[in-house]
Amino acid sequence: MPAVQETIEQVRSIDVDKYKYGFTTEIETEKPEKGLSEDIIRYISARKEEPEWMLEWRLDAYKRWLTMTEPGWAKVEYPKIDFQDIYYYAAPKGQDAPKSLDEVDPELLLTYEKLGIPLKEQEVLAGVQGARVAVDAVFDSVSVVTTFKDELAKHGIIFCSISEAMRDHPDLVKKYLGSVVPVTDNYYATLNSAVFSDGSFVYIPKGVRCPMELSTYFRINEMDTGQFERTLIIADEGSYVSYLEGCTAPMRDTNQLHAAVVELIALDDAEIKYSTVQNWYPGDKDGKGGIYNFVTKRGDCRGKNSKISWTQVETGSAITWKYPSCILRGDNSRGEFYSIAISNGRQQIDSGTKMVHLGKNTSSRIISKGIAAGHSDNTYRGLVSAHAKAANARNFTQCDSLLIGHKCGAHTVPYIEAKTATAVFEHEATTSKISDDQMFYCLSRGLGEEEAVALIVNGFVRDVIQHLPMEFMVETQKLIGISLEGSVG
C-alpha cells in the first residue's frame, strides 16, 4: 500500500507536542571561550589532531572571511549576528574519539534513542522492518559514533567522521575537500571552512553499489553554540550511494547558527542520492528562538553519465537559507532537485537550487513545493543556466506554492540563463490556496480541521514524497502534520 495512504494514521499516531525533539541532554561539555579568532581555530584543529595542512587551510579561510560581508539578497530578515557571541566548539567530555559503542556516554546513547535513531547495530539487525541504515551521529561539534563501519569496509566503502578521514585518508580529503564549494564561495561557506568541527565522510569505490543507506544525524545540544559541519561524499566511477541526513535541536529562546557545507562528487557513471529531513527547532509561535540554517550544499557531476539527486524536506529552522545545487560538468550528466518546504509561525525560508549545465546533453529536473502557513514567508529561488558548450541542455522546473491562511507569503524567484541556442528550459509555476470548499468537503466527511489540512498538503507534495527513501517517507508525512499544527482556525 503506498505510504501516502497511511498519512492520516501516521499523523494521528504521533504525540503532538509542538516540537518533540526540543529536550536537552544533561551532559558535561568542554568548550573554549566564545568568539572567533585564530586561537580558536588552532584549538579546534588541535583537538581534532589535524595535520598541519588542514590548519593552514582553515587559517587561510579565516583570513578571507574577515574581508567578506554577509550576503543580504535573500528574502529573510533577522537581527545582525554577533559572531563573537557564539561558541565555535563544544564537545561532550571524553567523547573525542570513542572506539566503540561501549565507550560512548550512555546519556548520549539515550539521546539518540529518544530521537529514534538506532545506533546499536545488533538492534538494527533485529529490527522488525529489515531496512538497515548506517549512522554517523554528530553531537554538537563531534561525531560520537559511526555504525556498520566494519561491514561497509568489506565493500571498500569508507564511512566515518571527517576528522577521522583527515587522519586516515588524507589523500582523498586533500584531493576533494573544497573542490566543489571553494573556500571563498560565500560568506557562510568560508566561515565553515575556517571553523568546521565535524561531519561525515563517504567514499564509495569504483563499481560498488552501497548495500545500505548511509545517514548522518546532527544534533545541536549546547546553548549559544554554532554547528558547522562539513560533509564530503565521493562516488567513484560506476558506484551508487543513497545518503540521508536528519537534524534536530533543543528548544532554546536564543537563536543558534548552523552553517554547514556539503560537497558531493560523482565521477563517471556514478550516482548519489542525497535526502534531507531538516527539522531544526523553528522557534516558538512568536518567532523567539530557533536555528538560523545557512547552508551551502553542492554536488558536482564531474564524470560523464553521472547523476546527483537532492531531495529535501524543510520543516524546521527559524530561517532557512539553502540552495542544494548541481554542477552538470560531465556530458550526459543529470541533476535533480525535489523539495518540500513548509513554513509556519514566523519562519522564513529562502530556498531553491542551482542547476549549472556545463557538459553536453545534460539534463536537470526541479520540483519544488512550498507550503506557507501562519505569518511565515516562503521563497523559492532557483537558477538554471547553460554554458555556451552545454549543447542540448534540458531543464524542467515546476514550482508550486500553497498558502494556508491570509498572513503568510509565497514567492518564486527563478533565474534562467541560456548561452546556447540548443538549450530547452521549461518553467511552470502555480500558487494556490487551500480553498474553503476543500476544507468544508473534508470536514463534512468527518475529518477534523488539522487532519484535513494535513491530508490536502500531503496530496500537494505527493510528487516529491515519492522520491524519498522509505525511511523518510513516513517521517515526512508525520512532520507535515506536526509542522502545520495551529495553522488553521
Add this chain to the structure above:
Amino acid sequence: MLEIKNLHAKVAEEDTEILKGLDLTVSAGEVHAIMGPNGSGKSTLSNVLAGKEDYEVTDGEVLYKGEDLLELEPDERAAAGVFMAFQYPVEIPGVATMTFLKAALNAQRKARDEDELSTPEFMRLVKEASTKLNVSQEMLRRPLNVGFSGGEKKRNEIMQMALLQPSLCILDETDSGLDIDALRIVADGVNQLRGGDRGIVVITHYQRLLDYIVPDVVHVMSRGRIVRSGGKELALELEKSGYAAYSEEDKAA
C-alpha cells in the same frame, strides 16, 4: 429523525433572509423529496444542514435524533451520521480517492470511539460499495474528483454514502449533470440504501430523478418555505404545470 422548525437563515454578512420559517419533519426510514424553482432556498437548506460556515441561522431550530444539530461542527455532524452528497464535489489533487475514503471512515469511527478498520476490512467495504456504484479500481486510485466526469463525481458521492452508512442522507441536486445511464446507477445506489432507520432527503429541481428514486413524501419549496406537501403524485403534477403556480400563489399570499 430530522425535525426542522421555523428555520430562518441567511448568508452571513448579508441582510436578505433566504429561509423564512421552514418546517420539515422526516421520520426514520422515509424518503422525502424537496422540489422547487431556482432561488427558492434549496441549496441554502442543504448547506445549513451540513454546517457550512458562510450561512447564519437567525431563528428556529433543527433537531436530529432529538438533539440540536446546529450546535455541532460539520465533522461532528458527519460522525453523528449526517451525510451530504454535494452538488459540486470538490477536487483534491494528489489525494487518492481510496486514501480519502479511508481517512474519512476512520475519522468518523474514531469520533464515535470505535476502532479503526484494518486495511483488509476497509478494502472489503470499499469493494462492496464501489461495485454497486460501478466505480472502478482505477477510479479509486485517481486523486479525489480530479478529472472526473460529472457522472463519476456523483457516483463517487453516492459510493461514499454507501461506505459511510449514514443515518440521514441529504442529496443536493444529485441529478444535475447526469445522463440517463448515470442517473440510473446513482438512483440504484440510493435505493439500495433505503429502508431501515435511514432517512433520505432528495433535493432537486426536476422530477426526473424521482422516477427512479420514488419518494414517500414530496414537498414544494418556494421563497424559503415549504408551501405544499403531498405524496409522489405531487411531483408528477409539478412536472406538468411547472412551478409558476407556486410563485403566483406565494405572491398572492
